[in-house]
Amino acid sequence: MNRYLKEFLHRGLVFAGFGPVILGIIFFVLEKTLDDFSVSGGQILLGIVSTYILAFVQAGVSVFNQIEHWSLPKSLLCHLGMLYAVYVICYILNSWIPFEWGVIGIFTAIFVVGYFVIWFTVYFVAKATGKKLNATLK
Numbered sequence: 001m002n003r004y005l006k007e008f009l010h011r012g013l014v015f016a017g018f019g020p021v022i023l024g025i026i027f028f029v030l031e032k033t034l035d036d037f038s039v040s041g042g043q044i045l046l047g048i049v050s051t052y053i054l055a056f057v058q059a060g061v062s063v064f065n066q067i068e069h070w071s072l073p074k075s076l077l078c079h080l081g082m083l084y085a086v087y088v089i090c091y092i093l094n095s096w097i098p099f100e101w102g103v104i105g106i107f108t109a110i111f112v113v114g115y116f117v118i119w120f121t122v123y124f125v126a127k128a129t130g131k132k133l134n135a136t137l138k
């Protein structure tokens with residue numbers, strides 16, 4: 001088995017359980033803050049399974065950034081594409097956003113802007129940390 005696929009599966013399995021835990025926290029908060037909040041057993045099952053898969057993929061795709069023979073744009077595009085696909089599918093299946101092209105367009109814009117804000121923040125922090133460590137080593 002390819003070492004990157006093995007690492008993808010390992011990371012996914014290690015962190016996938018956080019998805020349903022976060023879903024449970026959100027349902028708990030909604031129950032405490034909304035007077036008429038209720039969910040059916042089917043909604044709970046769908047939420048647990050879909051957030052498990054969401055967290056699995058979220059953790060697993062971080063391996064794309066470590067494939068050394070891939071260019072930065074290729075790893076970035078694959079990472080972004082996989083995350084976007086799993087998020088939009090999960091959100092639509094759970095009716096967290098409606099399946100309307102206008103709403104999906106707004107979601108897409110927010111997702112892409114958020115992705116690049118986080119990516120550039122991590123990039124510049126890592127670059128500054130690297131410079132600081134290199135200066136310390138010299």
